[in-house]
Amino acid sequence: MQEYQRTPAVADGLPWQPGQSRDAEDATRRPRPSSFRDYRSYLRMMVRHLKHTTPTFTFRSFSGRAGFSSPAVLKNVVEGRRNISIAAIVKVGRGLDLNADEIREFDALVRYSLAENEEVRALQLERLKAGAAADPIEVLAREQYTIYDRWYLLPLLEVIGLPDFREDHAWIAAKFRRSVTPAQISSAITFLLESHLVERSQSGHLRRVNTKVTTPARLNVLSVRRYNREVAEMGLEALDSLPPRLRHLSSCSVRLSRTQYEMVEKLLEEFRHRLLHLVEDTPSSSAGPQEQQEVHNLGFALYPVTVPVDASGGNR
DSSP states (O other), rough: OOOOOOOOOOOOBBBBSSTTOOTSSTTTTTGGGGGBOHHHHHHHOOOOOOOHTTTTTTTHHHHHHOSSTTTTTHHHHHSSSSOOOHHHHHHHHHOOOOOOOHHHHHHHHHHHHHHHHHHHHHHHHHHHHHHHHSOOOEEEOOOGGGGGGSTTTEEEEHHHHHTTTOHHHHHHHHOOOOOOOOHHHHHHHHOOOOOOOOEETTSEEEESSSSSOOTTTTOOOOOHHHHHHHHHHHHHHHHHHHHHHGOOOOOOOOOOHHHHHHHHHHHHHHHHHHHHHHHHOOOOGSOOOOOOOOOOOHHHHHOOOOOOBOOOOOBB
């Protein structure tokens, strides 16, 4: 089956939200597939966003990540000379570093755009509406990546969402197992407000702007690598300092080809997103009256422990 096919150029679809102008759209804001009726319009906006926020993004780099042999696949699709097939949806999503939610929405958008009868279009339309109505996992803009510079910023977002949260810097600092000062908490809250990750309600209370945030897949940024190293170190600390009932660490070794590696990577990404939705969408009243919520870290690590060896015994 072809992964893409020739098709006549078509007129742009309109964004889902009435009155929203593509020309006025902020290129720093990551577009959502469920906000569009035509996948080509979404791809144009996504390419514009990636070129603005990711200097290394090119049509050629997209093809390399996606696994297309031609470096001009996305360019031809965006310009209306090619059409995406159903079989190519996942590859396009991989090339654009879409997360699991975005891939599901993009799948619905492509199927909606290519539907040959009203019954199929109506079904995909419902999928798009469901995606637009869901509380999204927001992909951080590049200028927000500094949230990874300090290990306590992301946990602080969760602390702000605790039922018993108090905007008392000393109280917040005391909540953390690792040492953090009230002054650092004060500075962190200012940063979160200025980064539009938290806001104040009409009554003046802190609240999160979006309950779930992430970065694009396979992001290679120093601050993110440093943060992941901190998370790994905190896991080691938990192994030594916490009783088994308060922490869970497990691992396994498994043989994987590159294709299988990418499959496992995708499963982990999907699980992470499903977990975020599950935790946020479960009513807090489902917890027993004596139970108290605390902020936890959950980390994943997948890496090779062997290397290819050629017939002569040397590394390839």
